[in-house]
């Protein structure tokens with residue numbers, strides 16, 4: 001016997017939880033299928049443990065940067081206490097609180113591995129390998145299955161017991177030597193973390209660090225990592241990996257060099273988790289990101305399902321317009337792989353699914369409540385390295401690629417009194433990207449200690465499309481880090497009357 005619900009959500013990560021929350025708030029009957037821990041990657045293996053582990057070293061370094069406080073710092077990071085704090089924040093990898101929340105909102109949790117079995121049907125294999133159960137969705141299925149790490153096909157790597165990010169954030173025995181392959185955000189944050197733990201850390205980086213961001217961000221982070229004692233092997237790629245007779249990992253590089261370590265962390269990106277979830281049953285391509293429109297409804301599904309059924313539209317117009325029934329939300333869409341952005345999508349998706357199911361008006365225009373418009377305008381992110389990198393919107397290069405004429409005022413934080421008071425010899429930079437035609441901010445990057453909280457101001461300026469002329473009236477308090485905004489406006493130039 002199949003159980004019926006209004007909505008079946010596949011995956012109870014942060015994104016699935018938000019879809020559930022909004023759909024339940026509207027009164028839909030909702031089932032959510034989860035094969036691991038309710039709360040997903042972010043809560044147990046990604047954002048929460050990584051940021052908790054990074055915090056101890058960051059706090060110590062912050063105190064060391066203030067004369068009058070620095071002498072009170074007499075030791076290094078207490079690794080055992082830091083790991084214990086991490087264990088607390090990941091609830092010892094126990095999801096009972098998250099499950100209690102699901103129950104409190106009246107959602108039904110179905111434990112097991114789910115996969116699509118055709119339109120509006122999800123089949124679940126329970127964890128004990130018992131009989132499959134079919135869940136039928138009266139209105140919609142939302143795929144929120146997240147992403148998984150990519151391990152490149154380097155000879156010997158898979159057999160060398162490489163770490164993926166879960167091993168690095170779930171660590172119990174901190175290695176004396178760690179090699180990291182990759183130069184993206186996972187690699188940079190984990191190098192910062194392990195260097196702070198006293199691990200001899202070597203990064204193997206094909207190109208620069210933090211590709212895709214403003215170049216000055218990667219350069220400052222590279223300098224910061226070197227200052228922490230990290231060895232950067234830039235312009236090098238691994239060609240062969242093995243374990244030697246002492247069980248050390250030996251990584252041979254294409255520049256002829258070798259890196260030897262106790263563990264090797266592979267941080268070479270993630271791919272959408274769209275295999276093994278039955279997308280082929282509805283005509284979609286497993287392994288690819290699932291393409292959605294701004295209401296998170298899967299695009300091209302009718303054509304794909306028709307093709308899968310060999311049911312060709314003869315174009316006589318007799319096929320009725322159908323309500324979307326399949327949605328994809330979060331990392332699996334490849335739109336913006338961050339928890340906050342996926343949750344934003346999840347709120348829109350839960351609301352629009354309910355609106356369509358209940359025959360209520362749908363607000364799907366630009367910045368409508370049922371859309372994830374900001375995905376293509378303002379995705380904020382913070383890289384928790386030393387220095388931190390906070391960014392949102394377009395870089396100068398991305399703006400140029402879009403054909404925008406921009407102004408890019410840039411300043412050093414040395415001109416900001418609040419930064420100098422925050423830390424002695426504060427070093428950092430900030431850049432705005434301003435659309436010259438519309439005179440609004442379309443991108444911002446801040447690099448330096450404790451810049452994370454500056455990003456949201458930029459996000460509001462971008463999403464609110466606040467004219468730069470008007471930003472002159474948003475006065476930052478003295479002496480705070482926010483004064484960087486005034487310096488940036490000054491670098492851009494005081495507007496003229498009638499200009």
Ligand SMILES: Cc1cc2nc3c(=O)[nH]c(=O)nc-3n(C[C@H](O)[C@H](O)[C@H](O)COP(=O)(O)OP(=O)(O)OC[C@H]3O[C@@H](n4cnc5c(N)ncnc54)[C@H](O)[C@@H]3O)c2cc1C
Pocket residue numbers: 010011012013014015016033034035036037038039040041042045046047048050051112113114115144145146147165169186273276277329330331332336337338339340341342
């Ligand atoms: C090391 C690391 C650090 C990160 N730090 C940050 C950060 O600081 N800030 C930030 O915003 N983002 C961060 N991210 C990214 C963030 O973790 C993801 O963007 C976020 O987890 C995506 O949420 P999601 O719900 O889409 O996917 P997930 O969190 O992956 O959740 C998907 C859920 O679906 C379940 N599932 C999958 N397939 C099935 C199936 N077939 N049946 C049943 N259940 C299934 C999974 O078990 C999982 O619980 C980090 C990522 C990594 C790797």
Ligand SMILES: NC(=O)c1ccc[n+]([C@@H]2O[C@H](COP(=O)([O-])OP(=O)(O)OC[C@H]3O[C@@H](n4cnc5c(N)ncnc54)[C@H](O)[C@@H]3O)[C@@H](O)[C@H]2O)c1
Pocket residue numbers: 152153181182183184185186187189205206207210211237238267268269270336337338381382383384
């Ligand atoms: N603070 C945060 O918000 C945060 C933290 C961690 C992760 N994340 C999310 O997780 C995602 C995944 O992070 P990531 O760092 O794994 O991916 P990434 O795409 O940011 O970086 C991958 C890195 O690996 C390199 N690389 C790829 N293939 C390689 C190969 N074959 N050999 C050598 N190097 C190779 C790339 O050049 C790049 O430097 C991010 O895009 C981000 O959305 C966010």
